[in-house]
Amino acid sequence: MSSVNLMAREVAAKIVFYGPGLSGKTTSLRKIYETVRPAHRGEMMSIATEGDRTLFFDFLPVKVERVGDCSVRLALYTVPGQVFYNATRKLVLQGADGVVFVADSQPEAMDANRESLANLEENLFEHGIRLDRFPLVMQWNKRDLDGVLPVEVLRKELNPRGVPELETSAANGRGVLDTLKAITRLVIKDLRAKRIVPPPRPTASAQPAGLEAQLTQHLQHRQQPGAVASQPVQAGGPVPRVAPVAVMPPPRVEPTPIPAPQPGPKLLGAASALAPGDMFDHARAAEAAFMTGDYATCVTACTDAIRRALAFAGEGSLGQQAFLLRVDGADLLRLQGLGTQQHLRVDDAAFSLYVMMQVFIRLNAVGLPNGE
Template structure:
């Protein structure tokens, strides 16, 4: 999920708090939210059951200190701890740049810890990621309780790789921020290794090297307003000698045969219908056919219907919640909803609706939805 805004010099990364139910994932995020300065945090969203367990996700964008001359923005998530919400775990884990595994230090929770860690490794592998090559921090939580397991036992059972580990008590916030700092350092190190984080800008007065230096010098020697052409030529240096050009008589021009323009027909498969899952194939074909014939209102309506059906595969909830889980741009959905209420639509409106529909299809394919029966 990591992205870089080169203009703002900002790096965005996604960190997921993973672990068994009631291990302290949501409590950890709440303590981070309470500790971080209001100017450096966004709104925390949580959907919980009656037992105060995270059902879908917690989301907390936190802006942390600068790395080089780039600021870092973290999007913090938690996953539901219950095993039967594994599909939601996979969706939240999609695009993660690092994971904090929150382990319950109580002896009776060891089996749940092992099961959750194995589930993390399995879900990452389905996303094409190996856990042993992924930024991971172990958070030994509930260290303030009596009768907890020694850290050596937890390390032997859950941390054979020897990744960074910290003892925490999420209930009072002890060690939680240190855990966030540890996973942030690992994520930034990994992004630098992947050359996602841009290198620092050269210091003021430093001379750029290589091709950049040549371009800079060329721009400095370009003719300024009011500068005589002779002076500009002298500043640019001597003009290299060029061999004389020998005129060549071109052969007679032969007009190429006209290429027939393909006509839309039932055998042509458009880009939207090629991406569409089976249940949305007819809607995608109808939208493409309407676009080709200039019926832009029908095109927008067909796209909107297909998108609603596609987002339903993310599970029950509002359209916004479904779009958030699939990482679909909410602003695009709002704009598309506004187009659905208009009577006179243009070609760019219909093209935009096709674009949004294809983006939703791509997100479904990326997370393996709808799953094969």
């Protein structure tokens, strides 16, 4: 499911490239990665699977157009095509906002295309999503080969719904970026329909037009009860006389003594309130360091807590653990970069607390740790 960062005014959406084995999913993502400017992409992380050139997953944040005053960032994934990796495909598909189905255009691959499309519909249904109501783009791949099936045949067999379809050749990159644009448009349209995108910030046009109108509004609010409003003066007419209004001095009010604060229970901060038991001390230490201005200690405590929290996802690299918990890999990369800096600012420490709380939220969502 897409996420919204209200502070950064950013909407993150997840798109999965789905299809049978060796259909061109990985090649498509690699072409996108090579085309996107380095400033607009994150690190591609992958784990190869045996017997299939498809990656376990690709993590590729790509910044795209804005929606209102929010920017949209895409996380692109592939899934393994082999049948015995269905559990992995189902896990990668969780939380997707759109799917690109990469079909192999060769005649001998038609049965695998049908099986993979049926598997996509089944896995989405287990996540409570109907394929006919989900953003989907069909990518007819390998159109550069000889003897491929006509598009009309592929459409009849695999696209009875009539979703957007594009002919591609992932080997040379032809049509791949057009496919990404098509699914991005569908995802953004779906986000707008679901009202996931926050409303735009108020602009200066919402204020009264002109300085005179603003002063008039200000004076109306400042007008005291009982004051005599000025009357319009007609040209050439007598000036009306206004009786002076007696102004009574305000009554003297004795200041009320403020009682001294009484000792009571110390409230938890937001991070420590979300922290599992094993990370509670780290969260409190991070919050205490932030309040005292020790931003380096805050970042260190957050980084240590995050590593311990991700370990609950099982053995593997930090990227694998983050993927399984659906933690933003770009945020983790930025947090790792903060550890190499000598002078840290308040916004660096605040960002570290934000990432740590996001990890704690993901742990709570999946029921980890389970207390055993």
